[in-house]
Amino acid sequence: MADPDDSLWLNDEQQRIWRKWLLATARVDYYLDQDLRRHGLDLAEYEILVVLSESENRRCRMSELAELVHQSRSRLTHAVSRMEKSGWVERCAAPDDRRGVMAILTDRGYKLLEEAAPNHVAAVRRILVDAADPEDFKAMGRVMEAILSVED
Numbered sequence: 001m002a003d004p005d006d007s008l009w010l011n012d013e014q015q016r017i018w019r020k021w022l023l024a025t026a027r028v029d030y031y032l033d034q035d036l037r038r039h040g041l042d043l044a045e046y047e048i049l050v051v052l053s054e055s056e057n058r059r060c061r062m063s064e065l066a067e068l069v070h071q072s073r074s075r076l077t078h079a080v081s082r083m084e085k086s087g088w089v090e091r092c093a094a095p096d097d098r099r100g101v102m103a104i105l106t107d108r109g110y111k112l113l114e115e116a117a118p119n120h121v122a123a124v125r126r127i128l129v130d131a132a133d134p135e136d137f138k139a140m141g142r143v144m145e146a147i148l149s150v151e152d
Helices: 004-008 012-039 043-054 062-068 073-085 107-129 134-149
Strands: 059-061 089-094 097-105
Touching: 012 043, 012 107, 043 059, 043 062, 043 073, 043 089, 043 097, 043 107, 059 062, 062 073, 062 097, 073 089, 097 107
Parallel strands: none
Antiparallel strands: 059 097, 089 097
């Protein structure tokens, strides 16, 4: 009879795939982060610029922005402070709630995003899209959907 605790452990193949997942995601993040350095950005800052550029009037409540870029509010506050010093974003009180704070993408930040985006897309293609067989890439998309559908 099988030990009931055996189902908790990954088999050898699952363990190999899991470790490759960890290494690959770290490598993709590092590669993209390093590539953005030529623009004076890191990957987290780039993601903030993208989300703000896609938001209505290029502005977003900080609490919502934290969720959209998958950062803690504290980490986002530090990142936005740095970006504000560079002139890429501004902060102001939310018009409908004086306690709320809005992050606003400045024209300077938008220009930086326009300059960085083509290189970033090319880097995403090099490290991820073109590195995979098209069918494997589609399968990866299905895996990502399954992961995102798992309830907390």
